[in-house]
Amino acid sequence: MKNIQKNILPFLVIVFLSVNTTSQTKKSSVADTIVKTEWKLPKIDLSHWKVTLPIGSPKPINVKPPEILDYANNTTLQKYMYNDPKDGALVFYATPGATTTNTKYSRCELREQMVPGKNDVNWRFKDGGRMKATIAIDDISKNKKGKYDKVIVLQIHGRLSNDQKKIIGKKDNDAPPIMKVYWNNGRIRLKSKYLKDQNATDTEILQKDAWGDDEGYNFPKKVGFEKFTIEIIASEGKMKVILNDKYAKVYKGIDMKRWGIFENYFKAGNYLASKNPKAFAKVKFYELEVSH
16 A cells, blocks of 8 residues: 555656646747737828817817827827727727817817918818828717718818908808718718809809709718728819729819819818717728828
């Protein structure tokens, strides 16, 4: 009996050491995995953009350069504009809340500033403007009919110069958007403007009600929740919108020529077209570039 006990003890020690070694190997493997994980950051230059948030009173909060450049450490922005380090996207989150002047929906949206921190320097179609973005809808609410809510992801917005504002006696510089790019239930939809009276004077066309909404245009292929690329190119008397370097819609003629009277600026982000308190949208931007 004593001989049997002597033989069992070394065996138990060996088993214990074997189990302990395996445990250490597993811990080492997990540690190696953590170390090797590579987080991606978005390659988007925000030095010429300010962001409007869906919060604030009496007006929505705006964060402009240079503060926006440190958005990852800005506690006010962190819920609404943040990085997804797994896929390198810049995420814009919006729910119904604070709205800007002359609008009824809230947004988490970038506004181009050609001179960082200032809204008074903008561009006209004769100057030319190009914006290209790679985007995906990450998550979005549905309406009462069971369809996904709409969200505007890109815009060209019009603006009155200070002199034009005085001429028509307007209190602000707001003019209509000449282009809105919607994600609409998985499809990319464009909305533009047309001049109601083509013989209107240069003063008359400065008024918002001189312009009507066109019937809109849907690109033929759905994008769903996949990544898509939109490019908008504006030039004198012409505007072109391209989806995924394959499908294109061109706007030209008297409406685009007369639009040349306005200043413009690009917008990009998440402009949620819903007032339902439970509505929300998360829009991911992987690339965003602008040139003039």
